[in-house]
Amino acid sequence: MIQSLKRTFDILEYIASNGNLVRVNDIAQALGLQKTTVHNFLVSLKQLGYVEQDEVTPRYRITAKINQLDFSGIPYYDLRNKLKPVIERLTLESNETSFLAIQMGNYFRYEWKCEPARSLRISLELGKEFEMRHTAIGKVFMAYSPHLSNTVSKGLSESEIIAQNKEMKQILERGYALDLEEYEKELHCVAIPYFYKNRIISVIGLSGPAHRFGEKEMQHMVQLFKTII
Amino acid sequence: MIQSLKRTFDILEYIASNGNLVRVNDIAQALGLQKTTVHNFLVSLKQLGYVEQDEVTPRYRITAKINQLDFSGIPYYDLRNKLKPVIERLTLESNETSFLAIQMGNYFRYEWKCEPARSLRISLELGKEFEMRHTAIGKVFMAYSPHLSNTVSKGLSESEIIAQNKEMKQILERGYALDLEEYEKELHCVAIPYFYKNRIISVIGLSGPAHRFGEKEMQHMVQLFKTII
DNA sequence: TTAATTAATCCAACATCGTTGAACAAATGA
């Protein structure tokens, strides 16, 4: 157990469970630490923006920044159940395979899929990980996460990066991404972000053979998605 | 800047902004740390319950525990505006002084008040700090925070603690606290908790002279409060 | 199934970085 990590959270928990406006001394006493120790932690937390001091009295409070770390309330486990009818509907209307993908660091994986009842159809493995580049789904994740986009850019040439940024911008404007035989010959794919509380928590994708699943069909599915979501 | 504190949040922020399901290696690479260093942090965070590992793949995610530190969305600054009409109404109906108090560690202070237009009335300073014990408002804070209650108990005799716990229990049952000439002779006070998302974020208090502001009047105000909140 | 590869975990010596206490400054109260 990393001591200062534990102390960090001891301090934060103390602040949180004592009205979110507390004195250095009270924390120190309650946790059995030196004032100056607690003070140092608070200075660091303040620099990082996780705590701030009261304007009137020298008291500390936790700021809203901690919220970016809070995923509670996001229905991860409920995601399949929630979006299953959506992708089933998309497959029903398009007669192509639809997917539900979630981000895993620099990769994504399919959590769920729905295949149409026809012989020639796209079929990809659930659970397996895919690279972000060259896939419609990956590009959506990248477009909505500059951080991810930068990571993926590493090692690319100047011109490739410019092209990528341009495409990201376009995806943000349109609200969806396309993969026109980029990942694989004869394969078309369209991907749309799914948000929860302003956070992108999954991406819905639709894949079909290029000859029958063209831009027109894909755009139609985007429209449909937006009406049923 | 305490290094491990910064690293702790760097890691958490990385996880949070990369889909909340990431590998040790990706974190290490992105932050320029050793795998083992990151791993040690994750072990500690896991022990504290702030992260957990995916069931299928060895990936880490932030848990819901961080939520207890998240005060965003709690209308602290908006509190006065929200509850001002409430305490004004209470004063109007009771013809006594009402207060809006917030916790500050082991103390509380009045954020706002409303005094009736009559000569004999209770008047207490805004901003000043008050002890939790022997005040109705303090007892409400204590009743809803075992942690605070324990802290305040320190140094009390066995019998005093028993008496206090009994009163706390009663307050929880009733949903309000009374101070019958306990803080000061001839002074009666009733206090009611105000919750937001299951958290007690402030306490409303009403004070009046004992001879005219008795238990009956106080209970009546509690009923009123519950209807207008 | 075995080999090869990658990822995760463990370990012990080292050096960094947080801790300590005392002294100082600022705020509060008498």
Add this chain to the structure above:
DNA sequence: TCATTTGTTCAACGATGTTGGATTAATTAA
């Protein structure tokens, strides 16, 4: 005004996290 409490600063010490390499486990390829 002085006395008291509380918050902040500082430098030397020593606890504790870091490092790289070795080990183990999990994947992937053959």
